Amino acid sequence: MAQxxxxxxxxxxxxxxxxxxxxxxxxxxxxxxxxxxxQPIETPAMENLSTLMGKYGEEGDKLLFKILNxxxxxxxxNDADLADRNSIKLxxxxxEKGLRYDLTVPFARFVVQYRNDISFPFKRYxxxxxxxxxxxxxxxxxxxxxxxxxIVGSDSLLNEFELVQIISDVFTHLRVNTVVKINNRxxxxxxxxxxxxxxxxxxxxxxxxKLDKIGLEKxxxxxxxxxxxxxxxxxxxxxxxxxxxxxxxxxxxxxxxGATELGKKGIEEVRTFFNYISSVELNTEVELDLTxxxxxxxxxxxxxEVKAKDVQIGSICGGGRYDDLTGIFGMPGVSGVxxxxxxxxxxxxxxxxxxxxxxxxxxxxxxxVNFGEKEEAFCLPILRRLREAGVNAEIFPEAAKMKKQMTxxxxxxxxxxxxxxxxxxxxxxxxxxxxxxxxxxxxxxxELVRLLAE
RNA sequence: GUGGUUGUAGCUCAGUUGGUUAGAGCGCCGGAUUGUGGUUCCGGAGGUCGCCGGUUCGAACCCGGUCUUCCACCCCA
Numbered sequence: 001m002a003q004x005x006x007x008x009x010x011x012x013x014x015x016x017x018x019x020x021x022x023x024x025x026x027x028x029x030x031x032x033x034x035x036x037x038x039q040p041i042e043t044p045a046m047e048n049l050s051t052l053m054g055k056y057g058e059e060g061d062k063l064l065f066k067i068l069n070x071x072x073x074x075x076x077x078n079d080a081d082l083a084d085r086n087s088i089k090l091x092x093x094x095x096e097k098g099l100r101y102d103l104t105v106p107f108a109r110f111v112v113q114y115r116n117d118i119s120f121p122f123k124r125y126x127x128x129x130x131x132x133x134x135x136x137x138x139x140x141x142x143x144x145x146x147x148x149x150x151i152v153g154s155d156s157l158l159n160e161f162e163l164v165q166i167i168s169d170v171f172t173h174l175r176v177n178t179v180v181k182i183n184n185r186x187x188x189x190x191x192x193x194x195x196x197x198x199x200x201x202x203x204x205x206x207x208x209x210k211l212d213k214i215g216l217e218k219x220x221x222x223x224x225x226x227x228x229x230x231x232x233x234x235x236x237x238x239x240x241x242x243x244x245x246x247x248x249x250x251x252x253x254x255x256x257x258g259a260t261e262l263g264k265k266g267i268e269e270v271r272t273f274f275n276y277i278s279s280v281e282l283n284t285e286v287e288l289d290l291t292x293x294x295x296x297x298x299x300x301x302x303x304x305e306v307k308a309k310d311v312q313i314g315s316i317c318g319g320g321r322y323d324d325l326t327g328i329f330g331m332p333g334v335s336g337v338x339x340x341x342x343x344x345x346x347x348x349x350x351x352x353x354x355x356x357x358x359x360x361x362x363x364x365x366x367x368x369v370n371f372g373e374k375e376e377a378f379c380l381p382i383l384r385r386l387r388e389a390g391v392n393a394e395i396f397p398e399a400a401k402m403k404k405q406m407t408x409x410x411x412x413x414x415x416x417x418x419x420x421x422x423x424x425x426x427x428x429x430x431x432x433x434x435x436x437x438x439x440x441x442x443x444x445x446x447e448l449v450r451l452l453a454e
Numbered sequence: 455g456u457g458g459u460u461g462u463a464g465c466u467c468a469g470u471u472g473g474u475u476a477g478a479g480c481g482c483c484g485g486a487u488u489g490u491g492g493u494u495c496c497g498g499a500g501g502u503c504g505c506c507g508g509u510u511c512g513a514a515c516c517c518g519g520u521c522u523u524c525c526a527c528c529c530c531a
Contacts, residue, residue, distance in 0.1 A: 006504095009522070059529055062455075102531085130531085135455080137525060146531065206529090318531065342531030371489080406491035421489060435491070 010134070010142025018347075021356050022145075025343055026127055028173045029147045032166055033125040038149050041124045043106040045131075046097045053098075055105045055328070057297050063132045065099040066091060099131035103148040104298075104325070104338065111152055111336075112329035120153025120334075127343075139313040139345045150338025152326070157269060159337050160302045160321065161276035167306055167317060167339065168284035174346065175355050177309040178316070179285045183292040184270050185299050185320070187253065190263020194256050195235040197228055204228065205293030208240060212291065216240060239290065246274055246288045253290065269301060298322040304339050308349045316345045366416040366452055367409045368395035369402065375420050382418075382430065382445045389453040409435065416452065 007013060014022060030040075046067055053061055073094040081089040100106050103126045111118060127147045136142060149166060151159045164180055171178045192201040203226040207219050214222075219240070223233050239256060242249050250267055257263030270288060277286050292305055301321030308316055319339030326334045350356055366386065368379045379395060386393040396405045409417050419431040430448055433440045443451065 006522080057529090063529080132530080134530075135528095136523085140530075144531065313531095315531065340531065345531055369490085402489055403487085403491075408491085410491040417491085419489070423489095431489090433490075438490090438492090440490085 008142070010136035010140075012141065012143070021350070022343065022347060024356060025174065025346055025350070026145075026147070029170055029341055029343075030125070030127065032169045032173065033147075033149050035169070036123075036149075036162055036166055038123045038125040041107075041110065041126055042128060043100070043103070043110055043126070045099055045129070047100050047106055047109070049096050049098045051109050051329070052101060052105065055298070056101055060101060063134055064101055065131045065133050066095040067097040067099065069094055069096060100128075101132060102130050103128060103146050103340065104150065104322070107148065107150060107152075107338075108325040108336070109329055111334070112326050112331040115331060121151050121159075122153055123149075123151045125149045139348055141344055144345075145343040147341040147343055148338055150336055152336035153334055155335050157272050157276065157302075160273055163304065163319070163337065163339050164277065164284075164286060165280070165282065167304070168282045170341065171306070172283045174350065176316075176346065176349055176353070178306050179287055179309060181287055181289040181292045181305045181307065182270070182273070183289055183303045184266040185301055185303060186262045186266030186269065187257065187290065188266075188293060190257035190260040190266055191236070191239055191253075193260045194263060195232040197232045200226070200228055200232075202297070204236075208236075208291050209293035211240060242290055249288055249290065266301075273302065298325050300324070301335075302337065306339075311349045311352050313345055313349060315342070316349060317341045363413045363415075364392050364394050365414070366391060366393040366418060367405075367412075367414045368393070369405045369409075369417060369419045370396040370399045371419075371421050372399045375425065378425050379418070379420055379430075382448065385445070385449050386452060389449050391449070391452045393452075418448065 033040075049064075049066065052064055056063070077090060077093045081093065107124065107126065111122065125148060127145065129143050129145050131143050134140060134142060149163065151162070164182075167178070167180055188205050189198070189201055192198050192204050197204060204223065207222045207226065210222070211219050220233050223236070224230065235256075239253060242252055244252075250271060253263075254267050258267065274286075274288070289305075292303055299320035300323040303320040304318060305315045306317035307314075317339055319337070321335065321337040323335045324332060325336060326332070368383055370376060370379075376395070376399075383393055383395055396408065406417065415435055417433045417435055419433065421431075424431050424442070427442065429442045429444050431440055432443050432448060432451070
């Protein structure tokens, strides 16, 4: 029985038009990365499960796609675990590889593995798909592309500043209105410490991150539910209600957390960062958002998130500083900072806003209509010369009906069509038709090449 | 992972309380135009109604399961 062809949930095919648009995004992102001195690397789609597991928290482990071992893996599995139907224990025995979940952890692995060949600070970019066994919904796919830029081996906040400029440049080129939100994990840690709940930092940050989504009351409820004391929640209130300019926010929060070591350091970092920001003109708004807590467990300093102003779709770019990601792979004391552009979400935003330029869909410039063998022989050398001159050109591969060939050219959005029949061959010329205006002219092959090569 | 939602022609969607042969628009193919596309006119093809099972004399319609879509939660690009 012929089954209906389909692809796995949360994955997508890309048509030529979609690819042209996606490449438009990738190309501009790439160009900006290179402008700032970053170099590309690639890593395999699959990594050893041991390098992936435990890096993204408990949730993350569940969202990893695991790859079954080759061969008769079931025979080697432990009988007791098989009988128990213990998925987690069983997984360890039948799977040792997984699809990468992001590009940062594989990059950390890469850095450690090639530490002797890399000169630090190492600035790399990486544009590849990642996979998450999440349930798909709007702007959320199981296979999607990330465009990562990271600097490892430098503590300087100049790197954070460079990243924000990259973000600004990318979205300026793409004509997407964005706001960059900045926070600092050290400030969050300082807050947790100052209110006497230092070890609850994760629960606290996750809860206050939802502030603009569920409101102050629900956040407080959630905090209490998670076991944060009433006293601590009370102390947190002034921080949640902070407003004003960046300087004002920093001044007020300093009064609360300035005494904690981490908090003090965090405030200092954010001040330095904003000094850099104010030293140049940026097209993008940069805002200190103390409720911004998103990000993976491994962030230790700055946290970034970029939102599209005109479309609601979650963040289209995010990142931060991680002080010791390479430590897990046996290389401690190397700090890194980076951001990741979500190409698929950027695509969705740009589609919704109709921001793709028409030229993004590159196509053939000229088509030779095929009239038959003799005419073919006449056209082929001319076609060759056009291509040598750098003109995207092609000939219809068979002598199909004129109407068929014209329709084909029209649908492929080809700008020019050349028709050569007996009359034209006798005169040694070709009939050049402009598909937009409908105008037709007899020109010599030399003229044709000259005209189209411009 | 939890709760909900969606699925009918290539695409967007109609389809009466369950009742003959399941429709439209767009697209596709052919013709008017044997050397001219995008406009117009005429004609044509295309469906196991997501899949499997059940109820019924009878199911696109009711019930169960499953897959898919989208949404909320969780989390995230």
